[in-house]
Amino acid sequence: MATTSESYEPGRLLYDPATGKVGEYRDRAGPYVMLRPVGGGVEWEADPDAVRPATDRERIGATVRAVNHRARALPSSPPPLDDVGRPPRPVPGCAACLELGERREAARVAYDRSAETDANVLLRQHQRKEHRA
Template sequence: MATTSEPYEPGRLLYDPVTDKVGEYRDRAGPYVLLRPVGGGVEWQADPGAVRPATDRERIGATVRAVNHRARTLPSLPAPLDDASRPPRPVPGCASCLELAERREAAREAHDRSAESDANVLLRQHQRKEHLA
């Protein structure tokens, strides 16, 4: 068992036998040490006389649990864009398509998402009117 005089550096992983958890040492709070779950979460107070440095197996297990938890709780990736969601491609040889595509690219480079969207709408309208009729 660790003694209360043993200093721990913030970030050191310690095993708390009372909670049967591995936590990241944060600081002292009165007679207790503050531990935070690996991967984040609510800190808890532990008896500094009971905690000890986590073994390799305990550290790996706590890290794997944290990574698995994060993978389950993160939002999933957005669905792939379908053809209607993709920016329209200019029709080769059409000056109007090329001009609207250049306008879209200039807006994209200026980080003007509104103008980029407007250019896409105009390009789709032009293509429906001129190239699908």
């Protein structure tokens, strides 16, 4: 067990037996030491006489839990887009698709890349709405 006179460097991982958690030493606050969860979070006060340096096993476990928590919290990758590298193809027999395809072709002939992109976006939106379940 640590004594109250023992000083830890900020960032050192300590085990708090009162909570059963490993925390990163931040500083002293009155009679307590302030610990923060590995990977970030809300700090808590711990008894400086009770905390001790975390073992290798405790440090690894706390780090793995923090990485897993962060991975679950991150948004998943966006769904794949419909082969964005190629312009969408009009659906045969659909008047709206045909009109947007003609609008795109006219913009391409006029070298109006902005209007060409707009037509592609509108065609993709139309196809998602009208031609997919």
